[in-house]
Amino acid sequence: MILDFLFPKEFDFFTLFEEQVNYAVQAAGKFKEIASTPGLIEESSYQAIQHFEHKGDDATHAVIDQLNKSFITPFDREDIHALTKELDNITDVINTMVGRIKVYKIPGGDKHLMEFSRVIEESVLAVAKAVKGMRVRKNGTKAVLEHCVEINRLENVGDAMRDAVLFELFESKSAIEIIKWKEIYQDAETVLDICEDVANVVESILVKQA
Amino acid sequence: MILDFLFPKEFDFFTLFEEQVNYAVQAAGKFKEIASTPGLIEESSYQAIQHFEHKGDDATHAVIDQLNKSFITPFDREDIHALTKELDNITDVINTMVGRIKVYKIPGGDKHLMEFSRVIEESVLAVAKAVKGMRVRKNGTKAVLEHCVEINRLENVGDAMRDAVLFELFESKSAIEIIKWKEIYQDAETVLDICEDVANVVESILVKQA
Amino acid sequence: MILDFLFPKEFDFFTLFEEQVNYAVQAAGKFKEIASTPGLIEESSYQAIQHFEHKGDDATHAVIDQLNKSFITPFDREDIHALTKELDNITDVINTMVGRIKVYKIPGGDKHLMEFSRVIEESVLAVAKAVKGMRVRKNGTKAVLEHCVEINRLENVGDAMRDAVLFELFESKSAIEIIKWKEIYQDAETVLDICEDVANVVESILVKQA
Numbered sequence: 001m002i003l004d005f006l007f008p009k010e011f012d013f014f015t016l017f018e019e020q021v022n023y024a025v026q027a028a029g030k031f032k033e034i035a036s037t038p039g040l041i042e043e044s045s046y047q048a049i050q051h052f053e054h055k056g057d058d059a060t061h062a063v064i065d066q067l068n069k070s071f072i073t074p075f076d077r078e079d080i081h082a083l084t085k086e087l088d089n090i091t092d093v094i095n096t097m098v099g100r101i102k103v104y105k106i107p108g109g110d111k112h113l114m115e116f117s118r119v120i121e122e123s124v125l126a127v128a129k130a131v132k133g134m135r136v137r138k139n140g141t142k143a144v145l146e147h148c149v150e151i152n153r154l155e156n157v158g159d160a161m162r163d164a165v166l167f168e169l170f171e172s173k174s175a176i177e178i179i180k181w182k183e184i185y186q187d188a189e190t191v192l193d194i195c196e197d198v199a200n201v202v203e204s205i206l207v208k209q210a
Numbered sequence: 211m212i213l214d215f216l217f218p219k220e221f222d223f224f225t226l227f228e229e230q231v232n233y234a235v236q237a238a239g240k241f242k243e244i245a246s247t248p249g250l251i252e253e254s255s256y257q258a259i260q261h262f263e264h265k266g267d268d269a270t271h272a273v274i275d276q277l278n279k280s281f282i283t284p285f286d287r288e289d290i291h292a293l294t295k296e297l298d299n300i301t302d303v304i305n306t307m308v309g310r311i312k313v314y315k316i317p318g319g320d321k322h323l324m325e326f327s328r329v330i331e332e333s334v335l336a337v338a339k340a341v342k343g344m345r346v347r348k349n350g351t352k353a354v355l356e357h358c359v360e361i362n363r364l365e366n367v368g369d370a371m372r373d374a375v376l377f378e379l380f381e382s383k384s385a386i387e388i389i390k391w392k393e394i395y396q397d398a399e400t401v402l403d404i405c406e407d408v409a410n411v412v413e414s415i416l417v418k419q420a
Numbered sequence: 421m422i423l424d425f426l427f428p429k430e431f432d433f434f435t436l437f438e439e440q441v442n443y444a445v446q447a448a449g450k451f452k453e454i455a456s457t458p459g460l461i462e463e464s465s466y467q468a469i470q471h472f473e474h475k476g477d478d479a480t481h482a483v484i485d486q487l488n489k490s491f492i493t494p495f496d497r498e499d500i501h502a503l504t505k506e507l508d509n510i511t512d513v514i515n516t517m518v519g520r521i522k523v524y525k526i527p528g529g530d531k532h533l534m535e536f537s538r539v540i541e542e543s544v545l546a547v548a549k550a551v552k553g554m555r556v557r558k559n560g561t562k563a564v565l566e567h568c569v570e571i572n573r574l575e576n577v578g579d580a581m582r583d584a585v586l587f588e589l590f591e592s593k594s595a596i597e598i599i600k601w602k603e604i605y606q607d608a609e610t611v612l613d614i615c616e617d618v619a620n621v622v623e624s625i626l627v628k629q630a
Contacts (some may be wrong), residue, residue, distance in 0.1 A: 163309065385596045392599070
């Protein structure tokens with residue numbers, strides 16, 4: 001229409017955020033499977049994680065491109081930028097961790113890593129709910145904030161898990177095993193940190209809209 | 211008053227920055243005590259550091275909340291954001307380092323870590339003076355810049371200390387000890403890096419006001 | 421001229437970017453020499469890297485100072501800030517890596533590190549071409565984007581190299597050697613990551629100007 005220029009439509013950024021978070025959810029689910037499957041990681045699982053990471057990158061680039069083209073945005077430009085970057089980070093760090101699992105020949109079946117993978121999946125699912133809840137402006141706020149509280153709680157759970165597991169690791173393993181596992185457990189905890197970063201961005205967006 | 215809307219008062223951000231930096235000073239002081247006390251870290255010292263970290267977080271959130279509500283700010287919004295984040299980082303990294311000291315069962319009394327703790331306290335005290343000096347706009351600038359120069363000097367001291375201590379570490383310890391101590395010494399040096407980041411933000415604020 | 425205030429001249433930021441990238445190119449070249457020279461690193465080579473790092477810092481400060489003074493900029497202020505920071509990062513990380521080579525007594529002549537040093541030099545040279553190409557607005561865009569594609573390709577090459585080399589490292593070396601070399605190889609790969617960060621900033625600037 002000729003007046004489109006005068007009445008630009010607001011682009012639906014939420015669809016892209018939901019796409020990003022869906023890749024994070026799929027990566028977290030696949031990581032849970034990898035952590036619990038005995039033996040070395042299967043090539044198909046490794047490829048699946050890389051696929052989610054690439055698709056997540058594409059979605060991030062789509063957000064940035066759209067941001068550069070849009071005059072009207074659903075919330076502050078810098079917050080859109082921060083949200084899309086942090087969502088991308090979730091899938092990136094899962095990918096980094098799984099890459100290390102492959103290179104270090106970390107076998108599946110470690111009970112600590114399995115526990116981490118369950119907490120990570122819970123946290124990423126809460127991130128997905130928070131992001132999806134942002135569409136529903138009025139009545140959704142309370143539910144979104146509750147998901148953010150849950151994400152913060154799981155980050156604290158992860159901190160305590162990492163401390164306990166490192167404590168045990170230094171008591172019981174050889175130096176080379178310590179080098180490998182320490183990095184993997186810290187990666188796992190970093191995923192939870194990034195989920196918390198997403199929750200912080202979401203909360204800050206809601207505060208500004210209140 | 212009915213005209214408050216027309217003449218909004220500038221919020222006193224400096225009080226919050228001073229609160230933040232006071233927690234960093236207290237954390238640095240407690241860390242010096244931890245580093246010099248023989249034996250494993252006492253639970254009360256560990257709790258004290260966590261307390262300063264939590265209080266520092268609260269002060270940071272107060273700054274961000276206030277920033278989102280304020281129309282008038284004493285300097286650029288992005289600089290307020292950067293300053294509060296970096297001040298928070300000081301206490302965060304001290305907390306991370308002390309957490310590792312607990313998990314790795316690092317005993318107090320190591321002469322290198324004691325030396326680091328003294329340099330850290332000096333640097334954080336210089337940060338406190340620089341931040342407190344920012345209130346006094348006109349005549350304070352020169353003094354503030356001198357504190358920033360001192361913070362930069364201490365960061366260089368820390369770099370040299372870390373290099374010397376890592377050099378010695380690799381010559382004299384077992385692999386497991388190297389893994390533990392290397393991380394602790396690098397944390398210590400990171401605290402000094404962050405003090406320098408604060409000094410850079412402060413300098414950049416003063417330059418813009420000149 | 422009296423009307424200078426009314427018609428401020430645009431400062432030539434490109435000259436400063438080119439200066440920064442030239443220090444990165446020189447640091448990358450010196451690093452290639454260090455990696456291939458048998459025996460411990462020579463003091464003069466170590467000093468040369470530190471010199472490039474200091475000069476790079478000076479150029480970065482000059483960009484930031486100029487940015488704070490300029491009303492007119494060739495592209496978005498935040499992009500100028502990001503570009504200068506990332507260019508500075510290249511030289512910084514090369515300096516950090518070389519510092520570790522000295523402290524860990526890493527001898528020259530390792531075939532993997534030599535291969536990394538060649539890929540790093542290629543990538544930094546592509547960064548230099550991309551940055552220099554940004555001056556030529558109209559016809560240069562295609563060439564600049566081709567350099568960015570090349571930088572991305574080399575980052576992927578580096579990822580694969582790091583994975584292969586870590587895999588081999590864990591199979592063949594003692595724990596202490598693993599600790600040292602792992603960090604050096606990861607530094608080397610980080611240099612390529614930062615070159616990619618520069619390419620991303622450059623691409624985003626070109627997209628906005630299109």
